[in-house]
Amino acid sequence: MNMHAQPQRTLAETALIDAFGERLSLLPGDGAVMVKRDDAIEAIKHGLPTRRVESWHYTDLRRLLTSVPAFEAGAVVKALAPVLEGSAVLPVLNGVSQMKLPEIDGVTVQRLSEKLTDGSVAPGLDPYGSDDAIGALNTAFVADGYFVDIADGAELEKPVELQNLQAGGQSHVRLLARVGAGAKAIVVERQAGEGDEALVSSVSQLVIGDGAEVTWLIVQEQPDTATHLAQFKAHIGKDAKLTLFVMNAGGRLVRQEVVVRTTGEGADFKLRGINLLAGDTHTDVTMVLDHAVPHTTSTEVIRNVVTGKARGVFQGRINVHQYAQKTNAKMACNTLLLSDDGEFSTKPELEIFADDVVCGHGATVTEIDHDHLFYLMARGIDEKSARGLLVKAFVAEVIEELDDEALVEALEARLDGWFSTHG
Amino acid sequence: MLEIKNLHARIVDDGTEIIRGLNLSVKAGEVAAIMGPNGSGKSTLSYILAGREDYEVTEGDILYNGQSILEMDPAERATAGIFLAFQYPMEIPGVATMEFLKVAMNEQRKARGEEPLKVPEFLKRVKEAAASLSMDMNMLKRPLNVGFSGGEKKRAEILQMKLLEPKLCVLDETDSGLDIDALKIVSDGVNALRSPDRAIVLITHYQRLLEHIVPDTVHVLYRGQVIKSGDKSLALDLEANGYAGVIGQAA
Ligand SMILES: Nc1ncnc2c1ncn2[C@@H]1O[C@H](COP(=O)(O)OP(=O)(O)O)[C@@H](O)[C@H]1O
Numbered sequence: 291m292n293m294h295a296q297p298q299r300t301l302a303e304t305a306l307i308d309a310f311g312e313r314l315s316l317l318p319g320d321g322a323v324m325v326k327r328d329d330a331i332e333a334i335k336h337g338l339p340t341r342r343v344e345s346w347h348y349t350d351l352r353r354l355l356t357s358v359p360a361f362e363a364g365a366v367v368k369a370l371a372p373v374l375e376g377s378a379v380l381p382v383l384n385g386v387s388q389m390k391l392p393e394i395d396g397v398t399v400q401r402l403s404e405k406l407t408d409g410s411v412a413p414g415l416d417p418y419g420s421d422d423a424i425g426a427l428n429t430a431f432v433a434d435g436y437f438v439d440i441a442d443g444a445e446l447e448k449p450v451e452l453q454n455l456q457a458g459g460q461s462h463v464r465l466l467a468r469v470g471a472g473a474k475a476i477v478v479e480r481q482a483g484e485g486d487e488a489l490v491s492s493v494s495q496l497v498i499g500d501g502a503e504v505t506w507l508i509v510q511e512q513p514d515t516a517t518h519l520a521q522f523k524a525h526i527g528k529d530a531k532l533t534l535f536v537m538n539a540g541g542r543l544v545r546q547e548v549v550v551r552t553t554g555e556g557a558d559f560k561l562r563g564i565n566l567l568a569g570d571t572h573t574d575v576t577m578v579l580d581h582a583v584p585h586t587t588s589t590e591v592i593r594n595v596v597t598g599k600a601r602g603v604f605q606g607r608i609n610v611h612q613y614a615q616k617t618n619a620k621m622a623c624n625t626l627l628l629s630d631d632g633e634f635s636t637k638p639e640l641e642i643f644a645d646d647v648v649c650g651h652g653a654t655v656t657e658i659d660h661d662h663l664f665y666l667m668a669r670g671i672d673e674k675s676a677r678g679l680l681v682k683a684f685v686a687e688v689i690e691e692l693d694d695e696a697l698v699e700a701l702e703a704r705l706d707g708w709f710s711t712h713g
Numbered sequence: 714m715l716e717i718k719n720l721h722a723r724i725v726d727d728g729t730e731i732i733r734g735l736n737l738s739v740k741a742g743e744v745a746a747i748m749g750p751n752g753s754g755k756s757t758l759s760y761i762l763a764g765r766e767d768y769e770v771t772e773g774d775i776l777y778n779g780q781s782i783l784e785m786d787p788a789e790r791a792t793a794g795i796f797l798a799f800q801y802p803m804e805i806p807g808v809a810t811m812e813f814l815k816v817a818m819n820e821q822r823k824a825r826g827e828e829p830l831k832v833p834e835f836l837k838r839v840k841e842a843a844a845s846l847s848m849d850m851n852m853l854k855r856p857l858n859v860g861f862s863g864g865e866k867k868r869a870e871i872l873q874m875k876l877l878e879p880k881l882c883v884l885d886e887t888d889s890g891l892d893i894d895a896l897k898i899v900s901d902g903v904n905a906l907r908s909p910d911r912a913i914v915l916i917t918h919y920q921r922l923l924e925h926i927v928p929d930t931v932h933v934l935y936r937g938q939v940i941k942s943g944d945k946s947l948a949l950d951l952e953a954n955g956y957a958g959v960i961g962q963a964a
Pocket residue numbers: 724731749750751752753754755756757758767
């Protein structure tokens with residue numbers, strides 16, 4: 291055996307490669323798409339990333355992905371009531387988009403299974419780097435999802451909720467969106483399921499036109515039988531604004547990548563994240579943000595609650611390109627560590643190639659403030675409830691900042707749901 | 714109602730003894746003022762009554778209605794009717810004031826075996842109490858004490874006290890940080906709570922407050938002990954002559 295020999299494949303790697311052989315004839319796509327699929331499975335044949343790959347250092351996928359379920363789902367799933375009342379719901383059920391969809395003014399929706407054959411999708415399937423394992427997995431297997439086109443200037447009256455729901459097995463889904471210039475939209479990306487072992491890969495890809503305003507909420511509430519590998523990619527145009535809110539409140543092994551690039555001056559990006567971690571789980575949020583043009587701004591605020599034996603990771607990398615003068619970027623990651631067996635790793639990275647920029651980051655790990663606890667208890671609130679109030683307060687601060695009553699209420703209801711089962 | 718017997722207590726962290734053989738008894742219906750120079754242990758005493766874990770009682774006892782409270786946690790003491798208006802009320806970001814008030818009132822009701830308040834009834838009570846203290850309801854939409862001025866925090870403490878209707882009220886320097894008008898409003902609020910089945914312990918180092926809330930008894934606390942007790946004339950005496958004389962006598 292020589293030094294460059296591949297280590298022996300893991301069960302999961304073998305299962306994925308075998309599954310590809312079996313599924314290939316069923317996967318939709320034009321020739322260009324099929325070429326991308328072949329490239330992607332080649333990447334997987336080189337092995338899933340280990341801790342020696344820098345961006346996977348805290349999430350050794352090769353070790354953590356111990357098995358891969360069979361393709362077929364164990365049961366049928368039904369669409370859920372939306373997080374935000376009155377939303378137009380676009381469900382993907384066990385990896386399959388639906389024929390009958392609601393009409394939404396200003397929005398055109400196509401099933402991805404059809405879109406994959408029209409010659410437009412293949413370029414978007416390129417990996418964003420040699421370490422893009424989620425992109426590769428998804429490209430190899432993606433069979434369905436939606437393409438959502440929001441017309442220029444359309445201001446959506448109702449939120450749109452994309453639901454990716456599974457009942458075990460594998461689903462590989464892509465949600466593509468074009469937000470036209472000057473459009474305004476609130477989109478919920480709901481990731482949930484129930485039942486047997488599941489492997490989900492989900493890639494959302496947005497192109498946000500000039501002057502558009504998008505609030506995109508990822509609500510991830512997978513069961514602890516699910517491995518959830520997700521990617522959110524966006525280009526933000528001139529004077530456009532994107533607020534991305536990520537709530538992780540489930541899953542056994544979760545990685546949510548956020549890959550964002552400001553492509554026009556005046557673009558603004560806000561990342562707000564809440565990780566509610568419990569049990570024996572692993573959750574990783576990894577962001578790569580490119581400030582690629584001058585005069586763009588971003589803030590990132592992540593709040594984590596860690597209980598049980600849960601492990602969490604936040605990696606935040608901000609690249610300020612050489613010409614991206616006047617960039618203003620601020621990142622904060624705060625963790626409330628509620629158990630001795632839990633842990634949270636934070637890795638902020640600023641790569642700055644411009645000289646006239648304001649960038650900063652901070653990270654804290656704290657326990658419950660016992661003075662605050664005393665104050666609440668001194669008013670007759672028992673210890674358990676007082677702790678609950680303080681933990682909720684810690685994350686609710688990020689939600690309240692959203693400044694939209696309906697959003698705040700809906701997300702706080704999700705929080706309450708989590709606390710009532712994990713409190 | 715309250716009987717403190719030969720109380721000794723120290724700071725858990727460093728073992729420093731702050732309360733050194735303190736005796737005090739306050740009857741139902743009584744307003745007792747506790748005065749004393751800075752650093753004599755007044756706030757420490759109030760925290761120990763409320764059950765703060767930073768202090769450890771090493772000797773003596775605290776009886777409330779004849780029962781020792783030393784084994785009770787702060788929440789149990791509060792539901793039993795003990796209330797501390799903090800000298801420095803804490804700001805708690807993320808906890809909405811109204812939500813906090815509702816939870817506190819209902820937890821206390823639950824502990825007494827009462828039904829939770831219905832929302833309209835809760836709102837009515839809060840509105841009435843806030844109006845009586847000239848507090849703006851908008852303030853209560855903010856997180857608990859966050860961004861409140863010193864005076865607003867003190868009013869918010871009294872608001873909580875009115876809503877929770879405790880039996881033993883301990884007010885730690887509620888007068889500091891209040892202007893004359895606010896002092897009058899807050900004092901009226903406290904006076905309204907005077908009743909034969911309620912005791913009030915007023916910690917202050919100014920006579921000023923005692924002109925508005927006239928005490929039945931006055932106690933001087935110095936170096937962790939009550940060194941002199943008397944009626945309201947003792948407070949006037951202290952105002953005129955300072956603590957030196959009293960301290961000298963005791964030494
Ligand atoms: N938690 C604490 N840690 C350190 N020192 C304390 C603590 N609590 C009280 N002390 C000290 O005990 C003494 C009495 O304080 P305090 O009770 O606040 O006095 P007062 O309220 O009468 O001004 C002071 O010297 C103060 O510094």
